[in-house]
Amino acid sequence: MAEGLSLKNITKRFGNFTALNHVSFDIKPGEFVTLLGPSGCGKTTLLRIIAGFLEPDEGEVWFGDQKMNDVPPHKRNTAMCFQSYALFPHKTVYENIRFGLRMRKVPASQHRALVEEAMAMVNLTGLENRKPYELSGGQQQRVALARSVVVRPNILLFDEPLSNLDAKLREKVRVEIRDLQRKLGITAIYVTHDQSEALAISDTIISMNQGAIIQKSDPRTIYDRPVSKFIADFIGTANLVPCTVTRQQGSLFQVQSPYGMLLAEDKDFPHDSGEYYLCIRPEDVRPVLDGEPAGEDNILEGVVKNSIYMGNTLDLFARVQTEPLRASVWKDYHIEEGTRIRFAVPRSKIRILEG
Ligand SMILES: Nc1ncnc2c1ncn2[C@@H]1O[C@H](COP(=O)(O)OP(=O)(O)OP(=O)(O)O)[C@@H](O)[C@H]1O
Ligand SMILES: [Mg+2]
Structure with missing residues (x-):
């Protein structure tokens, strides 16, 4: 089930450096939101705070009507999909995908059906016994995607999942991600610094710079009506x-x-x-x-x-x-x-x- 999400005044410091400065926004259940901004603007830090791997210095994280600040990562029902895939090299595709189910203590009797369903969703059927090194980059990316969706998260977090793929494949896989997210009705937060990817995939784009939000709009508005020179220059x-x-x-x-x-x-x-x-x-x-x-x-x-x-x-x-x-x-x-x-x-x- 999709879940909405609210960040209220999130501030995160590393020593003297402020990585996030009073960040607030709301995301509706089932919305596909992209965080877009230059390197170092705080995108990954924000995802990690949402997933619970990092604690904010100030501010609140809410999923629906529940405050999550004190809820540990494994109880948040989010899943994260990375650029580096983070697949286990010596495990098969099947075992890689099943990993999340074991972590969440889903009864073993349900594993096969759930993994097969996830594999079918991302067009990997038939490859369950391969190891990651026996797969193409696009196929590895799909394994990472299947591993994220197999646990049926309420909120799916993506950190530049396509940056290792070539341009043609990126365009193909981003459409697949979008279709899958719609089909499952999951809320998605997607990090990229590729502006064309953000325009193509999002319901809403949140444009960031130096730890702050500059504009939150639908793709058409952010392109046609940028609020500042920075955004006009960064997008398009x-x-x-x-x-x-x-x-x-x-x-x-x-x-x-x-x-x-x-x-x-x-x-x-x-x-x-x-x-x-x-x-x-x-x-x-x-x-x-x-x-x-x-x-x-x-x-x-x-x-x-x-x-x-x-x-x-x-x-x-x-x-x-x-x-x-x-x-x-x-x-x-x-x-x-x-x-x-x-x-x-x-x-x-x-x-x-x-x-
Ligand atoms: N654990 C840490 N300790 C100190 N500084 C950190 C730490 N994690 C992140 N930072 C700093 O916080 C800022 C934001 O980092 P973050 O990883 O969120 O950027 P990003 O927007 O994801 O960038 P990129 O597009 O390059 O991935 C950067 O200046 C980074 O150096
Ligand atoms: Mg990052």
């Missing part, structure tokens, strides 16, 4: 330049920037900040071909310095005034390096962000 690619607001009328802003004077329509404008940045995603920049009307869009004039064919897009690295501007445009355009060009950016696609 963004043209980010400092700017000054020179006029405001409702949600319409006139801003001065290294790209020139631009108009932006932004209902989420952060009024309390002193320092502002313009954010323009490369895919929102469009070349204006000769004679084509730009309508109300902003026009940025520049020179294409590099033109790179990516297969699915053509990526232009241009210079507008003194500032670099990246544009991802239709792949069938032929735009040579050195071309003088006008780019259009819709008002609604320009975000004004805090620094």
